[in-house]
Amino acid sequence: MYTEKELLPISALQHLIFCERQCALIHVEQLWAENLFTVQGKQLHEKAHSGKSETRGELKITRGLWLKSHRLGLLGQADVVEFHAKGSLVKPVEYKRGKPKKDDSDRVQLCAQAICLEEMLKISIESGALFYGTRQRRTDVLFDSDLRGRTAAKAERLHQMIARRETPTAQRDKKCDKCSLLNLCMPDSMRLVKGSNSWVQRQFAAVLPDGPVSDGFSIYE
Numbered sequence: 001m002y003t004e005k006e007l008l009p010i011s012a013l014q015h016l017i018f019c020e021r022q023c024a025l026i027h028v029e030q031l032w033a034e035n036l037f038t039v040q041g042k043q044l045h046e047k048a049h050s051g052k053s054e055t056r057g058e059l060k061i062t063r064g065l066w067l068k069s070h071r072l073g074l075l076g077q078a079d080v081v082e083f084h085a086k087g088s089l090v091k092p093v094e095y096k097r098g099k100p101k102k103d104d105s106d107r108v109q110l111c112a113q114a115i116c117l118e119e120m121l122k123i124s125i126e127s128g129a130l131f132y133g134t135r136q137r138r139t140d141v142l143f144d145s146d147l148r149g150r151t152a153a154k155a156e157r158l159h160q161m162i163a164r165r166e167t168p169t170a171q172r173d174k175k176c177d178k179c180s181l182l183n184l185c186m187p188d189s190m191r192l193v194k195g196s197n198s199w200v201q202r203q204f205a206a207v208l209p210d211g212p213v214s215d216g217f218s219i220y221e
Contacts, residue, residue, distance in 0.1 A: 010076030
């Protein structure tokens with residue numbers, strides 16, 4: 001169980017799954033930069049949170065509800081939580097720009113919200129929904145044991161990384177082009193480091209009679 005001071009943002013789980021280095025730059029190094037994607041996402045969340053709570057028949061819709069879980073050590077704000085009078089069902093709904101992702105970062109974030117609600121309300125929640133701006137429709141998410149286990153594991157990894165103040169080394173990937181922290185992360189610089197190191201290795205291999213130096217050698221160590 002985590003204390004109030006140890007609670008971390010639920011949104012950090014999405015950063016962690018997208019890229020651990022991005023997560024560390026934001027939550028350990030306290031760095032941030034905007035791009036088109038982050039601005040659009042922020043506007044979508046602000047719109048969802050600014051709406052008033054309402055009741056439609058037996059359905060109560062609450063917006064911008066604050067959530068927390070001492071078991072996972074997480075704190076955050078849900079875009080929408082639906083309370084169904086019939087059957088006492090509760091369903092978190094998260095709004096996202098774009099379309100469903102290849103990874104399960106959105107599903108893990110939504111599952112974390114459900115676990116928070118379960119802990120706060122002493123209930124069990126079977127499913128939630130993700131609403132994507134491009135598709136303009138919901139995608140249902142079942143909170144099965146696999147997703148719950150992955151969510152708990154990612155929350156634990158998040159706390160571990162931040163407690164250790166661990167910032168992973170940059171790795172260039174196709175997804176880097178969409179990251180707002182690209183210029184702060186500088187993944188392309190790692191190509192120069194590796195390239196220079198390989199060149200030095202080749203020079204030593206050419207002049208040393210015993211062959212190339214060990215793989216563990218680096219001019220940057």
